[in-house]
Amino acid sequence: MADRRPALAALSDQEVVALARRGEEAGYRELIRRYQRPIFSLIFRMVRDRELAEDLAQETFIKVLNAVDSYRPEFKFSSWIFKIANNAAIDHLRRRELDTLSLDGSPHADTPDAVEATALQIGDNQESPLEAVESIELGKHIEAAIARLRPEYRSCILLRHVEGRAYEEIAEILDLPLGTVKTYIHRARNELRQMLAHLKE
Amino acid sequence: MTSDLIRHLSAEEFDAWLDRTLVGPRLVHLDACESCRNQAHAHRAIAELLRRLPALEPRPGFADRVMAQVTIPGALVAIQPVKRRRRWSRPLAASVGVALAGAGASVAWSLAHPELLTHAAARITGLIGDWSWTAVRAVVSTLIEQPWYPEARSLLGTPGRAVLAAAGASFAYLSGLLAFRRLVTAPTRQTARAAF
Numbered sequence: 001m002a003d004r005r006p007a008l009a010a011l012s013d014q015e016v017v018a019l020a021r022r023g024e025e026a027g028y029r030e031l032i033r034r035y036q037r038p039i040f041s042l043i044f045r046m047v048r049d050r051e052l053a054e055d056l057a058q059e060t061f062i063k064v065l066n067a068v069d070s071y072r073p074e075f076k077f078s079s080w081i082f083k084i085a086n087n088a089a090i091d092h093l094r095r096r097e098l099d100t101l102s103l104d105g106s107p108h109a110d111t112p113d114a115v116e117a118t119a120l121q122i123g124d125n126q127e128s129p130l131e132a133v134e135s136i137e138l139g140k141h142i143e144a145a146i147a148r149l150r151p152e153y154r155s156c157i158l159l160r161h162v163e164g165r166a167y168e169e170i171a172e173i174l175d176l177p178l179g180t181v182k183t184y185i186h187r188a189r190n191e192l193r194q195m196l197a198h199l200k201e
Numbered sequence: 202m203t204s205d206l207i208r209h210l211s212a213e214e215f216d217a218w219l220d221r222t223l224v225g226p227r228l229v230h231l232d233a234c235e236s237c238r239n240q241a242h243a244h245r246a247i248a249e250l251l252r253r254l255p256a257l258e259p260r261p262g263f264a265d266r267v268m269a270q271v272t273i274p275g276a277l278v279a280i281q282p283v284k285r286r287r288r289w290s291r292p293l294a295a296s297v298g299v300a301l302a303g304a305g306a307s308v309a310w311s312l313a314h315p316e317l318l319t320h321a322a323a324r325i326t327g328l329i330g331d332w333s334w335t336a337v338r339a340v341v342s343t344l345i346e347q348p349w350y351p352e353a354r355s356l357l358g359t360p361g362r363a364v365l366a367a368a369g370a371s372f373a374y375l376s377g378l379l380a381f382r383r384l385v386t387a388p389t390r391q392t393a394r395a396a397f
Contacts, residue, residue, distance in 0.1 A: 023274050032264040037256040044257050054259045061267040069274060142250050161251035167216075186212035189247045196247070 013077040020068050028065055035078070036061070038163050039085045045158055046089035048147055056092060060085040076169060083173045086155050093151050138199065145195040152176075153188035160185050206230050210237045215244050 008016065008030045016034075019027030039060055044053035064081050071080060146154055155174055159165045167185075171178045206226050210218070217223040218231065218241050231237050311318045344350060357363045 021274070025268070025273055028268060028271060028273065029264055032267055036263055037258055040259045040263075041254075041257040054263070057259055058263070058267055058270075062270045065267065065271045138250070139254065142254065146251075157251065161248045162254050164252070182213055182216055186215060186244075189244050192247050192251075193243045196250075 014073050017068060017071055017073070017077055020065070021071075028068075031065065031077075032061055035081055039081060042082065042155075042158055042163060043085055043089045045143065045146055045162070046086070046151065046154060047092055048143075052092070056088045057085065060088050075172075078165070079169050079172045082159065082163070082165070082169075083175075086159075086173060090151055090155070141196060141199055142192075145192050148195060149188055149191060153184050153191070156181055156184040157188040157192070161189075206233075209234065210241065215241055219245055219248055 008019075008026060011019070011030075013031075013034070016027050016030045020031060021027075036057070040053060040057045043056045043060070044050065047053055047056065060081065063084055071077065146158070149157065152174070156170060159170045159173060160167070165173070167178055167181055170176075170185075171181045174181065176184075206229055208230070210223075210227065210231060214223055214227055218228075223231070231241060357366055
């Protein structure tokens, strides 16, 4: 398995999917390895609850990997999996009406441990303790501002500026016209700018 | 051309500037217009802050938890009946082997010593005959010594009585045999099942 990893890492998504469709477990695991962080990050930033995000991310992967035979190679695999992840998060937000959320952990967390367990951990790997503290504080402010955006703005801005997806791909993922995606991203940036204006150095 | 120099940047043009695809007179406007420049830099700062947000990881073992619920096509192997080794087959084979070897050795030895074998056979036959006769005598002596023996013998004292006793015993035996057979034979008609 360890010998195969570099070879697998060099393959395109389509090639890895083809491997999975042939029944190779290594193909499935490679897809999980490639997408677990971006998918979990996106869902976490949408729902702001670690446990829930993990459940939804797991649900996303199970859905995608169990339907890998129905995947159409003319589309990007990333678009497909991000679409399913985003739908899972949006569906949850619609059900629970969690459009605006607590800044520190799940709004359903009712004990300090639960708050800690569901809270976002950011700002790791910094060079000095001071920078780390500043970064954590800044990260918290940004995450909090993102959480206050409308869900559709949130999806767009996360996919564009956190995950680095192209406008066209975001339109495909969210089933929105390209112009709408651009408008949402622009408005989301404007709202964030206003929300974070107090942080101006 | 002049309007391109004067008009403020649109949302799409701010995006184009962030993507470094804004060109021509619109770039000239941006250089000249402080309002658009401030907005553009603010957008860039936000985009940069977002870009620097760390990727988050699920708890360790995520892949295993997912894979536990994924069905890999073709990975289901047809269930083969387990070929069970019978526990007694090996000792049985060993016993048969030993018996055959013993028999073979015995035949070989007998062929090599026919007169000794004849002598031993005669001796063994004699012994078996003696032991059998002794046993019969012991049983008969014991029977004769029983207190009910004289009465039982008087019942069979004449041939007629003996025939009657034999007929009664045969009848009792056959009746018992028929009753037992009927008891163990499967029913020929369907019987109603009990409903629970």
